[in-house]
Amino acid sequence: MHSFRYVQNRMLCESVDLEALAQKHGTPLYVYSKETITDHFKRLDGAMDSLDHLVCYAVKANSNLAILHTIAEMGGGFDIVSGGELFRVIKAGGKAGNCTFAGVGKTRAEIEYALKEGIYSFNAESEAELRLINEVAGAMGKKAPVALRVNPNVDAKTHKYISTGKSENKFGIDFDRMLEAYAAAAKECPNLEIRGVQMHIGSQLTSIDPFIEAAKKAVPLVAELKKRHDIKFFSIGGGIGIVYHESLDSGDVNWWGDKPAEERPLTVQSYANALVPILEPLKLRILLEPGRFMVGNAGALLTKVLFLKQGNAKKFVIVDAGMNDLIRPALYEGWHQIAPLQKSTNTTLEKVDVVGPICESGDFFAQDRELQPVDAGDTLAVLSAGAYGFGMASNYNSRPLAAEILVDGKEAHLIRERQTLEDLIRGEHVPRDDKEGK
Ligand SMILES: Cc1ncc(COP(=O)(O)O)c(C=O)c1O
The missing domain is CATH 3.20.20.10 (Alanine racemase)
Structure with missing residues (x-):
């Protein structure tokens, strides 16, 4: 099962509205459903x-x-x-x-x-x-x-x-x-x-x-x-x-x-x-x-659209999550469904590449993907990102690690705080001439 679905054109995880979560905690944001994890465990255990x-x-x-x-x-x-x-x-x-x-x-x-x-x-x-x-x-x-x-x-x-x-x-x-x-x-x-x-x-x-x-x-x-x-x-x-x-x-x-x-x-x-x-x-x-079976479908990565860019060959949707947050597409050509948190009633689709801010051509979440037209400021969900997502995340390009949320029914628990800039340099030392720095 999975617990991400549209209700009145807004995407929920279990009973929690994802746009509200993204507003409160910022993006990129990993969101997991406890219901899916327990359901998958119990079904396998029972079988x-x-x-x-x-x-x-x-x-x-x-x-x-x-x-x-x-x-x-x-x-x-x-x-x-x-x-x-x-x-x-x-x-x-x-x-x-x-x-x-x-x-x-x-x-x-x-x-x-x-x-x-x-x-x-x-x-x-x-x-x-x-x-x-x-x-x-x-x-x-x-x-x-x-x-x-x-x-x-x-x-x-x-x-x-x-x-x-x-x-x-x-x-x-x-x-x-x-x-x-x-x-x-x-x-x-x-x-x-x-x-x-x-x-x-x-x-x-x-x-x-x-x-x-x-x-x-x-x-x-x-x-x-x-x-x-x-x-x-x-x-x-x-x-x-x-x-x-x-x-x-x-x-x-x-x-x-x-x-x-x-x-x-x-x-x-x-x-x-x-x-x-x-x-x-x-x-x-x-x-x-x-x-993967236990947590893959249980998670989504929420990311905000920063800019749209029309090139000669392609249209790019540039988002605020990157391959440092979710490396599966770059590493194993992993395919993830991408959907806006607010579904449009307009059914026309346009072909775009959804790309991150990292300085690598492999930094993409989708290529030549038919998506509902989106604007800067919209939030997208990269679905089925619960397995080998955050676990493989890195600070590449000195980007702080995303926050993580566990949804349980109507409750949303912050289960990992977003890294700060200070967290990025924790434990690093610049060698100095004076004894103090040694
Ligand atoms: C020894 C071993 N067991 C279990 C797993 C889990 O595999 P999966 O996530 O496909 O269920 C792995 C994955 O690499 C593994 O190396």
Whole structure:
């Protein structure tokens, strides 16, 4: 579902008028719907009910404390990729014991921190990493719970930058080397407790087929590892794709109706219907690591039109948000629907590029897009920006980070203050000759 829709030609998030929010807090402004996040969590959790399972939200998709708290409150676990993400989860009220720690480059300090806090499992991505975890655990007098990430060499059929399950990707251990890697860990690493297996083939998958192919390939291996090493869990990763073309006139989750397959999302039901029968015979705890599915449709980036510019080739709508606020179009050719907060009754459309103020040609939100004519001062919503939006934001061009709002029914909570100019230079020092500055 999504919770952004027009009511009497004004865009609301749940019951909150977005133009009023933009006036109060300024733009660029990220706005998230709590209703969508809880709905998505509960639907996925419910669809997997017949299995012993834990939904571990992939924190990287959006790591604001209020979002993590929302998920922790529902009993969710977390998939983290850094010590910083673990710190956030704990601050938000999440349990380290419900966290898995992914990533190809964990540092000694991060491993020590995660062991001290008692995470559920390190999902290790190389033998070298296993040896380091073993060494750190030994020095701390602990046993480290570990899983290895298998690279099943399956094509996720998504953008090459978010495809992770092919042999040429840096992630995981090659499928045919897994038994050997587990045997070596069992033999040579006395401070490890071999607890599971992990897999994640990519992000924004819109077809169930690669998930099925990967699961069918992995399940016999996982069963064998259960026999040999008594593993307890299998994490099937994240990757469930979302619809970036929203319907703003209907909150109906089935609005895509008869759209072609590539424009339809996976539904949680079709995902569960396909995967549960493949996973069930393992009789293991199944972990899921959804990121985008949980928060993607839950967020919008509000931005104000600064200027209109007619060039020889194109008309540009220049807005006050940039690629530093939302980098998906520049980074992975991500497509976002853009809609004005006030819908015009005039149905004529004009073709424009919606661009930001940053000095890069890649700084755009849409190219050759048919939009209702807009004027300077209008506010636009860049929709489905809740995942990999703020989390990837930067201060490039010395632009302060945007504020974030969590809407809950009629309430709008400020969950991150807009950065100030002073915030921009916090911690920086100019070397001086005098001792004071050193
Ligand atoms: C290991 C792992 N798990 C889960 C995810 C979440 O993926 P998604 O947001 O597509 O669900 C990612 C994304 O990069 C990941 O690397």
